[in-house]
Amino acid sequence: MSVVPARSWGVLAVLCGAIFLEGIDVAMLNVALPSIRADLGLSTGMLSGVVSAYVLGYGGFMLLGGRVADLLGRRRVFLFFLGVFLLFSGLGGFAEEGWVLLVARFVTGVAAAFMTPAGLSLITTTFPEGRQRNQALLIYAGTAAGGFALGLVIGGLLTAFGWRWVFFAPVLFSAALLIAAIPLLKETGRPSSARGFDLAGALSVTGAMMLLVYGVVRLEHPENGWPLTVAVFAGGFALLAAFVAIERRSASPLVRLGILRSGPLVRANIMAALLTASFFGFQFLVTLYLQELRGWSTIQTGLALLAAAADVILAPILTPWLVNRFGNAKVVLAGLLSGLLAYALFIGVGLDWTYAAMLPSMLLIGVMFALVYGPVTIVATDGIAEHEQGLAGGLINTSFQFGAALGLSVVTAVNVAALGAATGQEAGLAALRTALIVPLTATLLGAIVAAVGLLARTRTADRVPVNAAT
Structure with missing residues (x-):
């Protein structure tokens, strides 16, 4: 087995730092929202918009970001948008009005949408396919999941000093990453030799993703009216259909539709969406339970969820052994x-x-993330040509992000509908138990997809390599 140069591990450290930054940035803001509203006097709608603005930017531009990294150069795209992330996170820290926060969070989300698939494709093109890449991706995935869990604790601590530190801390971290990344990162391969940029495809898919994500976000607020929500979804699907038609005719498509003929890739993206839908929906419900029904503080809540970050330890240590022993599908x-x-x-x-009664669930969720997040990422990028690694990274990260938005919105809608006009702790607990069916169902569907992939794999060959697709 070839030895990976020390520089490659330095590259991995920088890229893990970037995905950790993206995770803690989202989690820290969620903890700080009540303090932000109290200080700036924001309405509930404006406060919800601060969260939604990031989701719209991230989910809407992720697929475009992945392809742009292939076309213009992964290092160039990563460094530029890390700088954008730094600047607009700082802008959020200086905000005195709600609209400034909206702009800052939207542009920060767009920056993350370009930065994340560029970073993932830098890993997949730096490490050779096989055990070395698998180990790198498992470390990367564990770091990403750890960022979401640790961000709750860090956000609670920073908010105690002032909510603006939730924005300023990522600025300091981003600056350190940028200083380290400039000399370490090298361009991997040549930018794609596409004959032109598919502007029509870029506009249609970005518009489609933004409308679909916005429609999902609207599910959280059924009181805003179903006709507009249905119209938003209809517009999103219409633009998606237009995008497919454009790509079929384009000489240099933004997304080569043939890539979607891969059963393992499609299954990996479905499982990615269901994984994050279940986790983020559950995290939201547990936060409601601990803070509103039990009266726990933000720091206590963050520490309670810390056990779910067990994947930070399990992903780089246990998961590689399991993958090498049993294959991605079974893991x-x-x-x-x-x-x-x-x-x-x-x-x-x-x-x-x-x-103690909650702890088994928290630990098992950590095991789930350790065994699913990394291997699913491996499956989604294995066997993909180097010039399309950014696209593959954009697809899987879009699935992760879209699933998170969908899970959060659906559990919110179910919880609100189940609660109705009832009040009191018992009513709140009953509504929460009803909403818990959502992450349970999402995970069950994910397990069915995984089982289908495992059956398909056993039918096609008596024996498959360790890195076989799911």
């Missing part, structure tokens, strides 16, 4: 079954539960 299925058990155990949650 992913085992991870999703762990998550299914975690959510099933939590359905019986009560107002008198001790943390």
Whole structure:
């Protein structure tokens, strides 16, 4: 087995730092929202818009970001948008009015949409396909998941000093990453030799993704009216259909539709969306339970969810061994079954539960992330040509992001509908238990997709390599 140069591990450290930054940035803001509203006097709609603006920018531009990295150069795109991320995170810290926060979060989301797939494709083109790349991706995935979990704790601590530090801390971290990245990162391969830029395809797919994500966000607020929500979804699907028609005729398509003929890639993206839908929906419900029904502080809540970050340790240590021993398909299925058990155990949650009663679910969720996030990322990028690695990274990250938005919106809508006009702790607990069915169902569907992939794999060959697709 060839030895990976020390520089490559330095590159991985920088890119892991970037995905960790993206994770803690989202989680820290969620913790700081009540303090921001109290200080700036924001309405509930404006506060919700601060969160939605980031999701719209991230989810809307992710697919475009991945392809642009292939076309213009991954290093160039990563460094430029890391700088944009730094600047607009700082702008959010100086905000005195709601609209400034909206602009800052939207542009920060757009920056992350370009930066994240560029970073992932730098890993997949730096490390050779096989065990070395798998290990690198598993470390990267564990770091990403750890960022979301640790961000809750870090956000609670920073908010105690002042909510503006939730924006200023990423500025300092981004600056350190930028200083390290400039000498370490090298352009991997030549930019794609596409004969031109597919502007019509870029506009249609970006518009489609933004409308679809906005439609998902509107699900959280059924009181705003269903006709407009349905119209937003209809517009999104119409633009998506136009995008497909444009790509079929384009001489240099933004997305080569043939890439979607890969069953493993499609299954990996479906499982990615269902994974994050279940986790973010569950995280939101647990936060409601601990803070609103039990009266726990933000720091206590963050520490309670810290056990779910067990994947930070398991992903780089246990998961590579399991993947090498059993293959991605079986590991992913085992991870999703762990998550299914975690959510099933939590359905019986009560107002008198001790943390010891919650701990098994938290730990099992950490196991789920450790066994699913990294291997699914491997499957989504394995066997993809080097000049399309940015596109593959954009697809899988779009699935992760879209799933997170969908899960959060659906559990919110179900929780609100189940609660109705009822008040009190018992009513809140009953509504929460009903909404917990959403992450349970999402994980069950993910396990079914994984099982289908495993059956398809066993039918096509008696024996497959370790890195075989799911």
